[in-house]
Amino acid sequence: MNFLEAKNTLILKKASIAPLAFFRIVFGLVMFISMLRFIMKGWVDTLYVQPKYFFPFYGFEWVKPLGKVGMYLVFILLVVSALLIAIGLLYRASIIVFFLLFTYVELIDKSNYLNHYYFISIIALLLCLVPAGNAYSLDVKFGRVRSYLEVPVWCITIFKLQLAIVYFYAGIAKVNTDWLFHAMPLRIWLPAKYDIPLIGCFLDELWVAYFFSWSGMLYDILIPFLLIWKRTTYVGIFLVVVFHILTSILFPMIGMFPFIMLMAALIFLPETFHNKLLKKFLVVNLLDATTFYKPSKIVSKVVYGILIIHFLIQIIVPLRFLFYPGKLFWTEEGYRFSWRVMLMEKAGYATFIVKDSLTGKMEEINNGNYLTMQQEKMMSTQPDMILQYAKILEAEYKNRGMKTPQVVVESYVTLNGRSGKLFIDSSLDLTKEKEGFEHKKWILPSNKK
Numbered sequence: 224m225n226f227l228e229a230k231n232t233l234i235l236k237k238a239s240i241a242p243l244a245f246f247r248i249v250f251g252l253v254m255f256i257s258m259l260r261f262i263m264k265g266w267v268d269t270l271y272v273q274p275k276y277f278f279p280f281y282g283f284e285w286v287k288p289l290g291k292v293g294m295y296l297v298f299i300l301l302v303v304s305a306l307l308i309a310i311g312l313l314y315r316a317s318i319i320v321f322f323l324l325f326t327y328v329e330l331i332d333k334s335n336y337l338n339h340y341y342f343i344s345i346i347a348l349l350l351c352l353v354p355a356g357n358a359y360s361l362d363v364k365f366g367r368v369r370s371y372l373e374v375p376v377w378c379i380t381i382f383k384l385q386l387a388i389v390y391f392y393a394g395i396a397k398v399n400t401d402w403l404f405h406a407m408p409l410r411i412w413l414p415a416k417y418d419i420p421l422i423g424c425f426l427d428e429l430w431v432a433y434f435f436s437w438s439g440m441l442y443d444i445l446i447p448f449l450l451i452w453k454r455t456t457y458v459g460i461f462l463v464v465v466f467h468i469l470t471s472i473l474f475p476m477i478g479m480f481p482f483i484m485l486m487a488a489l490i491f492l493p494e495t496f497h498n499k500l501l502k503k504f505l506v507v508n509l510l511d512a513t514t515f516y517k518p519s520k521i522v523s524k525v526v527y528g529i530l531i532i533h534f535l536i537q538i539i540v541p542l543r544f545l546f547y548p549g550k551l552f553w554t555e556e557g558y559r560f561s562w563r564v565m566l567m568e569k570a571g572y573a574t575f576i577v578k579d580s581l582t583g584k585m586e587e588i589n590n591g592n593y594l595t596m597q598q599e600k601m602m603s604t605q606p607d608m609i610l611q612y613a614k615i616l617e618a619e620y621k622n623r624g625m626k627t628p629q630v631v632v633e634s635y636v637t638l639n640g641r642s643g644k645l646f647i648d649s650s651l652d653l654t655k656e657k658e659g660f661e662h663k664k665w666i667l668p669s670n671k672k
Contacts, residue, residue, distance in 0.1 A: 237373040237515055240358040241497035242490055244311075246382060247355035249486045250346060251309025254321065257479045258301040267298050270335055274595050276615050277332040278608050281658055286330040297324050308350075311360020314368075318355075322347035333608065334601040338564050339480040345385060346487065348533070352526050353378040354516050359501050371516040378516075381530060382490045385537065387447035392541045392562040394443030401552070401567070403440065406432035407639040408568035416473055442466055450491040463488045474565070547662050552638060553669040555605055556662060571603040571636035571646060575613070577620050580627040588616060604636050606647065606663050613653035630654050644669065 261267060271294045279286055288294055301324050307317035326344045329336070354371060356362050363370040401407040406429070413435070414427035425431050442462065449459030467481035518526065544557030551558060552567050575588040590599045593615065602608040613630040620628040630653045634646040648665040656665065 236376040238376040238379055239494040239498060240354070240371050240374045240378075240516070241494055241501055242379050242492070243353060243355045243374060244359040245497040245501055246486075246490050247311065247314070247350065248309050248359070249489060250350065251305050251307075253479065253482055253486050254305035254343070255302060255309060257483075258298060258305055260479070262295070262298050262302070267294055269595070270597070271328070271331060274332070274598060276593060276598075276612075278334050278598065278602070278611050280330055280333050281607070281660070283330045286327065288331050297328060300324055301328075308356075311356045311362050312365075314356025314360060314362055315351075318347060318350045322351055332598070333559075334598045336559060337480075338562060339477075339483050341560060342389060342487075343483065345533075345537075346382070349381055349385065352529060353381075357516065372514055374516045377530075379490060381534075382487070383451065384534065386487050386490070387451065388534075388537050389562050390443050390447050393564050394440055394445075396561070396563040396566060397436070397440035397443060399552075399566075401639050402436050405639070406436045408566075409435050411568050411640055413473070419472060450488060453493070456491055456493070460488060460492065477565070549662075549666065550669050553636075554663070554666050555607075556666075567639055569604045569636065569638050570600075571634060571643070573603045573609060573612075573632050573634040573647075575616060575630060575632050577616055577625075578629040578631070579625050580629050593619070603634065604646075606666050607658065609634065609647060610653055610656055610658055610663070613656075614658075617654045628654065638669070 268291070271288050272291045277288065289297065301321060304317040304321040304324070307313055308321060322344065325340075325347060329340050329344060354374060357368050357371045360368075362368045397403070409432040410429070413432055416426050417423045419426070446459055446462060446466075449455045449462065463485060467485050470477065471481040541561035544551045544561065547554060547556040549556070552569070573590070575590070576585055577588060578585045590602075590612075594602065594612070602612050609632060613632065616630050617628050631649055631651065632647050632653065633649045635643040636646040637643040645667055648667060651665045653665075656663070
């Protein structure tokens with residue numbers, strides 16, 4: 224099949240809208256539960272109200288929290304919009320609101336970054352581009368939008384492609400010495416789960432750590448192909464269920480992640496599955512339904528342009544680490560937004576000293592006076608956050624009247640059970656360094672004693 228034939232297949236080939244509608248419903252329900260859970264756990268207050276300072280992503284320093292009332296309002300709107308997405312009421316407005324608000328929340332503080340939060344933003348963006356609310360929805364029932372029976376196959380393929388990219392890159396990331404030949408960090412994590420019924424007594428066995436390491440790598444690399452090939456789709460779904468239930472049991476701290484991935488994988492099931500399930504549980508008026516959704520030429524060009532740019536970014540961004548020297552897990556330059564999930568056990572501590580360059584007076588900083596425990600934990604092992612914190616301290620002491628404060632840090636980090644090593648050049652005045660995407664030469668090599 225040449226490029227032109229592939230293009231025509233994606234644009235002209237028809238597919239039932241049922242998988243897309245089912246995907247919308249499940250996504251909305253999972254997000255409704257997730258956002259409600261976030262509020263009930265008190266995390267809005269802990270993560271976005273209590274902190275004195277925040278660590279925005281580079282280029283998004285203008286993104287600020289809205290205070291207690293504002294942040295709770297944001298999350299209430301997320302809960303409401305997620306429910307509206309699920310039931311298909313005011314769908315187009317609801318999915319746009321959800322995407323914008325959820326992405327806004329994630330941009331406030333990088334110390335809260337998780338791969339599945341990034342994944343949710345991406346899925347919400349893709350849902351903005353498709354007519355997922357034009358079937359099995361209250362918008363259809365109330366006559367607010369046309370009802371479609373079929374959509375171009377690309378409306379469904381984009382979600383499959385996105386999920387395949389996530390899994391494949393996650394698998395490739397596991398092809399490293401620590402994961403495969405030292406079973407790290409699972410050798411550290413699994414024995415701590417000894418109290419799990421039935422399987423807990425086996426989790427301190429070395430062979431179990433190696434089994435989970437290798438099977439995890441093979442699962443991530445192979446699962447997209449098993450899901451895509453029709454003959455093995457149900458085998459793939461079975462493995463997805465087993466894998467994510469097991470990870471949920473072993474690592475409950477990852478929260479809703481397993482359920483989000485389970486939800487996403489259902490898009491690979493045959494049209495007949497979605498049609499039967501939706502017709503069995505939902506009663507929606509499909510009379511006078513337009514046979515096929517065909518957007519206007521202008522809309523098509525805009526949507527295709529967005530999708531091309533999006534998937535180029537998805538393919539290229541995870542590879543940017545290749546342009547940085549040093550070991551990725553040590554420097555973490557090019558680590559985020561690359562689908563590297565639970566690959567390392569990294570911890571550290573950082574002692575900051577502020578020095579008045581005019582008087583020579585020095586003061587050791589108590590990080591707890593400025594940062595939450597979560598922020599301090601994440602900052603102590605991530606160079607860009609260490610630099611941001613140094614800038615925070617510089618601004619703080621300038622406000623106190625110190626004209627030219629200097630900030631140095633003595634930072635030690637341990638990676639995957641190794642002994643702690645000096646992480647940052649402790650003689651360097653961090654206030655002189657600039658934030659950006661360039662390599663941070665002041666990160667000491669991992670093999671330095």
